[in-house]
Every structure is written in structure tokens, then in C-alpha cells.
Amino acid sequence: MTGRDRWTQDRTHVRVAIVGSGFAGLGAAIRLKQAGIHDLVILERARELGGTWRDNSYPGCACDVQSHLYSFSFAPNPEWSHSFSRQPEIWAYLQRVARDYGLLPHIRFDHEVRDARWDDASQRWRIETTRGEYGASLLVMASGALSDPAVPRLPGIERFEGRAFHSACWDHELDLRGKRVAVIGTGASAIQFVPEIQPLVERLHVFQRTPPWIIPRHDRPLGAFERALFRRAPALQRVLRGWIYLRRELLLVPFRHAALARLAERMALAHLRKAVRDPALRRKLTPSYRIGCKRVLISNDYYPALTRPNVEVVTGTVAEVRARSVVGEDGVERPVDAIIFGTGFQPTDQPLAHHVRAADGRSLTDAWGGSPRAYAGTTVAGFPNLFVLPGPNTGLGHTSVVYMLEAQLEHVMGVVRLMDQHGAGAVEPRAEAEAAWVREVDRRMAGTVWVAGGCRSWYLDATGRNSTLWPDHTWRYRRRVARVVPDDYVLTPARRDADQPAPAAAD
Numbered sequence: 001m002t003g004r005d006r007w008t009q010d011r012t013h014v015r016v017a018i019v020g021s022g023f024a025g026l027g028a029a030i031r032l033k034q035a036g037i038h039d040l041v042i043l044e045r046a047r048e049l050g051g052t053w054r055d056n057s058y059p060g061c062a063c064d065v066q067s068h069l070y071s072f073s074f075a076p077n078p079e080w081s082h083s084f085s086r087q088p089e090i091w092a093y094l095q096r097v098a099r100d101y102g103l104l105p106h107i108r109f110d111h112e113v114r115d116a117r118w119d120d121a122s123q124r125w126r127i128e129t130t131r132g133e134y135g136a137s138l139l140v141m142a143s144g145a146l147s148d149p150a151v152p153r154l155p156g157i158e159r160f161e162g163r164a165f166h167s168a169c170w171d172h173e174l175d176l177r178g179k180r181v182a183v184i185g186t187g188a189s190a191i192q193f194v195p196e197i198q199p200l201v202e203r204l205h206v207f208q209r210t211p212p213w214i215i216p217r218h219d220r221p222l223g224a225f226e227r228a229l230f231r232r233a234p235a236l237q238r239v240l241r242g243w244i245y246l247r248r249e250l251l252l253v254p255f256r257h258a259a260l261a262r263l264a265e266r267m268a269l270a271h272l273r274k275a276v277r278d279p280a281l282r283r284k285l286t287p288s289y290r291i292g293c294k295r296v297l298i299s300n301d302y303y304p305a306l307t308r309p310n311v312e313v314v315t316g317t318v319a320e321v322r323a324r325s326v327v328g329e330d331g332v333e334r335p336v337d338a339i340i341f342g343t344g345f346q347p348t349d350q351p352l353a354h355h356v357r358a359a360d361g362r363s364l365t366d367a368w369g370g371s372p373r374a375y376a377g378t379t380v381a382g383f384p385n386l387f388v389l390p391g392p393n394t395g396l397g398h399t400s401v402v403y404m405l406e407a408q409l410e411h412v413m414g415v416v417r418l419m420d421q422h423g424a425g426a427v428e429p430r431a432e433a434e435a436a437w438v439r440e441v442d443r444r445m446a447g448t449v450w451v452a453g454g455c456r457s458w459y460l461d462a463t464g465r466n467s468t469l470w471p472d473h474t475w476r477y478r479r480r481v482a483r484v485v486p487d488d489y490v491l492t493p494a495r496r497d498a499d500q501p502a503p504a505a506a507d
């Protein structure tokens with residue numbers, strides 16, 4: 001038996017392997033099944049599905065895009081209890097969607113993908129997981145842009161004798177009542193959990209490197225009458241979704257036009273003035289960069305929480321951690337029992353990209369050289385039959401990521417149809433088409449708040465390029481990618497001699 005024979009016989013073979021069971025992985029599985037492709041597995045490293053909404057169980061965790069838009073268009077939920085739902089409700093929604101669309105038998109929990117390598121001879125991905133190997137014709141990388149916490153290596157952290165954890169791995173065993181706590185970071189998660197823990201703790205030191213721009217959160221409970229109305233008249237819910245969509249697209253305008261950005265800044269500053277009377281604290285909380293450059297946050301209770309007597313906002317980061325204290329850049333030692341990292345994620349250097357390899361062994365990370373790029377934000381030259389969801393430059397600063405994922409999925413399905421029509425065994429974008437796409441994205445990006453004026457943010461990659469955000473209206477993205485341009489792709493006929501083992505049914 002040759003090495004290749006052994007490879008085809010020992011592995012589970014499927015047509016599609018999807019890595020990750022968040023919005024992207026579940027959405028991909030649903031669209032594939034709707035197109036009659038049932039021979040698929042979802043490889044998930046955790047023991048439960050849900051991605052972001054499984055992991056981020058910190059107090060106060062909620063979405064910051066209205067739920068009627070931040071959900072699948074094909075699976076509306078009339079039962080949302082608030083305009084901006086809390087994490088348990090979004091997680092339950094994803095679990096319900098997975099059940100309703102028959103995805104559970106396809107999910108392989110506790111299967112962390114360690115390596116995936118394209119094999120030209122068999123026109124398959126060889127996928128190594130912690131629980132065995134898989135072969136797949138198509139690989140959907142839906143492992144999440146915000147699924148791996150970024151934890152700074154604070155000097156001395158290994159000596160700390162209290163509890164230290166990231167907001168995405170909340171320590172629910174720890175009772176924070178009466179504790180002295182240091183929060184590192186003031187991003188989207190921190191501004192949600194700080195108001196929740198402030199009333200419990202004895203002392204809260206919030207270490208802030210850069211103050212975020214914060215605008216009011218127009219949240220409200222959705223009453224029984226409204227919910228019954230959506231249940232009985234689903235069209236009404238679609239109208240509301242459309243209305244929210246349009247309003248959120250308007251939010252993009254100040255990010256693209258500096259004069260309007262000033263107007264938005266005035267509104268945000270009025271929100272700050274109303275909540276914080278103390279001029280010294282207000283000064284600390286006033287951003288010195290253009291609004292939108294970093295993620296704009298929404299909250300009504302963060303500023304009030306910072307004005308409470310048990311809270312101190314420390315500008316700068318932690319210089320040193322000692323056994324029972326943290327020392328700020330100001331040299332002051334603050335005794336603490338716990339450190340909570342609200343330091344976000346690492347979207348431009350996804351761990352799995354280091355382990356997804358072309359036939360020659362080059363990883364996606366190598367190919368990207370510090371700056372992720374993909375044709376239509378989805379497919380990558382040199383990496384056949386690979387789809388990256390969400391891909392480079394498909395992130396958003398103003399509206400629902402789920403909308404972009406659905407647009408990407410239209411593209412994926414178009415490429416799969418193209419393969420079927422041509423009897424292709426492999427497909428990848430032409431390098432020139434990919435380069436032209438990246439030029440177009442960079443052209444749209446030029447002059448926006450995300451790159452103008454030397455503003456630094458987590459949207460920028462190691463080369464200083466913004467490879468995270470789609471810099472225009474989302475309908476423009478959808479219109480550009482929904483229809484696949486066949487000439488932009490290289491199709492390789494299915495090899496007659498390629499091993500074609502009988503697929504293992506996933507359900």
C-alpha cells in the first residue's frame with residue numbers, strides 16, 4: 001500500500017470541512033445544505049457551539065448592533081427581548097438555529113484543527129485535528145477573527161498570586177464582591193463589564209491606554225405586544241430589519257468624511273459632559289484622535305460607573321505586576337486581588353492561518369507576509385478550494401458582521417456552482433484578480449478615518465495596512481461579490497486519477 005493509499009483509506013473524507021461553529025461556520029453549513037451538499041463536517045475545538053457568543057460570558061456582554069439586524073436574514077427571531085440582546089440570548093439563538101437546520105449531527109466537538117495542507121494529487125485538504133484526520137475537497141476557515149484573546153505579557157505577571165483572566169474566559173468561580181480589581185484595557189468588552197462589577201468590588205482600578213469614543217446606547221426592552229406582532233407578521237420584522245440596516249449605513253458617512261466626523265465627535269463629547277462632572281476625569285476620558293479611527297463604543301452606564309467613589313481611572317498601562325499588586329506607569333503601587341484583561345483579540349494574526357498550508361508547505365501567514373489579503377475578501381491565490389470567513393477586509397466598524405458573512409456565503413456558493421458546472425476539482429482566484437481586488441479595497445480605504453491622520457488601531461496589521469475593515473457601504477460589497485466572475489478564477493479539471501474514496505456520511 002502506498003503512502004497515498006493509506007492516506008485516503010485511514011481518514012474520514014467529506015466534501016466540505018468547516019472549521020468553527022460561530023455565526024460563520026453555522027451559516028456556511030446551512031447554505032451548503034440548502035444547496036444539497038450534506039457531506040460536510042464542522043470541526044469545533046470547544047465542547048459547545050457558538051464561538052464569540054459561547055466564550056464571552058462576562059457580565060453585561062451584549063451585541064452592539066440591534067439584534068433584528070445582528071442575526072441571520074433567513075432565520076429571523078421574533079422573540080428578541082431587547083433591541084441589543086444579551087449574550088445568553090444570542091448564544092441560545094445560535095443553538096436553536098443549529099438545531100432547526102439539522103446541523104448538530106455534522107458538528108465534531110473537541111476537534112481542534114492543528115494543521116491543514118492542500119494535496120494537489122488528490123485535490124483535497126488533509127486536515128489534522130486533535131481527534132484524528134480528515135480529508136476534504138473544500139475547506140471553510142471560519143475560525144473567527146475575534147476568537148483568540150490577546151493578553152499582554154505584563155512584566156512580573158507570573159509572580160501574581162491573585163486571579164488573572166481575560167474577559168473572553170471569565171472566571172465565574174471567582175466572587176468579586178469586596179475584592180480589589182485591576183481592569184486592563186477600555187475596549188468594547190471592558191466598557192460592558194466595568195459597570196456590572198463596579199457595584200460589587202471594593203476598589204476598581206481601570207487602566208486606560210487610550211480613551212474610547214463612546215456614544216449613547218439606544219436600547220429598550222421589546223414588549224410582548226411587539227414580539228407577538230413579529231410572530232404573526234414576519235414581513236413587519238423584515239421591514240424593521242431593513243430600517244435598522246439603512247440607519248446603520250448612515251453611520252458610515254462620518255467615517256468617510258472628516259467634516260461629519262466632527263459633528264459625531266460633538267455628540268459624543270456632549271454624552272461625556274452629561275455623565276462626568278469632574279473636569280479632571282473628563283479630561284482623562286476625552287479622546288485625542290478622530291472618532292471612528294478605533295471602534296466607536298456604545299454605552300450609557302460606563303461613564304457613570306467611572307464616577308463612583310470606588311473607581312480610579314489610571315492613564316497608561318501597567319508597568320509591573322507584583323505578588324499582590326500592580327504598579328502603573330505613574331509608579332504608584334495598587335494592591336489588587338484580581339486582574340481582568342479587557343484587552344481584546346488579535347484579528348490580523350489569526351492562529352489558524354499559521355497552520356493552513358499550500359501544497360508547497362507555505363502557510364497563509366507566510367503568504368500574507370503580515371498583511372492578510374484575499375480575493376473578494378474570501379479566496380486566496382495559491383490556496384485552492386479554501387474560503388476564509390470572515391476574510392481580510394470584510395470586518396466592519398458600523399454595522400452587522402452577519403450581513404457581510406451572508407454576502408461572503410453568496411460568493412462561496414457561486415464558486416462551488418462554478419466548480420460543478422466545469423467539473424473542476426480545484427479552484428483558486430487568479431493572482432492578478434486578487435491583486436486588483438486589494439488595490440480596489442486600498443483605494444476605497446484611502447482618506448477614511450481608519451487610515452488618515454496616522455491613527456493607530458487594532459484594525460491595522462503589522463505592515464500598517466488596514467486589512468481588517470471593509471471601507472465602504474456593505475451593499476457595495478454584496479453587489480461586488482454576489483456574482484462570481486468566472487475569468488477571475490483558475491479552474492483545474494477534476495483529476496481522473498485522484499483518489500475518490502466514498503465519502504463518510506455526516507448524518
Ligand SMILES: Cc1cc2nc3c(=O)[nH]c(=O)nc-3n(C[C@H](O)[C@H](O)[C@H](O)COP(=O)(O)OP(=O)(O)OC[C@H]3O[C@@H](n4cnc5c(N)ncnc54)[C@H](O)[C@@H]3O)c2cc1C
Nearest residue numbers: 020022023024045051052063064065113143144147400401
Ligand atoms: C464581545 C463581542 C461582541 C461582539 N458584538 C458584535 C456585534 O454587536 N455586532 C457584530 O457585527 N459583531 C460583533 N462581534 C464580532 C463577532 O465576533 C462576530 O459578529 C461573529 O460572532 C463572529 O463569528 P465567527 O463565526 O466568524 O467567529 P467566532 O464566533 O469567533 O467562531 C469561531 C469558532 O471557531 C472555533 N475555532 C477557532 N480555531 C479553531 C481551530 N483551530 N479548530 C477548531 N475550531 C476552532 C472557535 O472555538 C469558535 O467556536 C462581537 C465580538 C465580541 C468578542
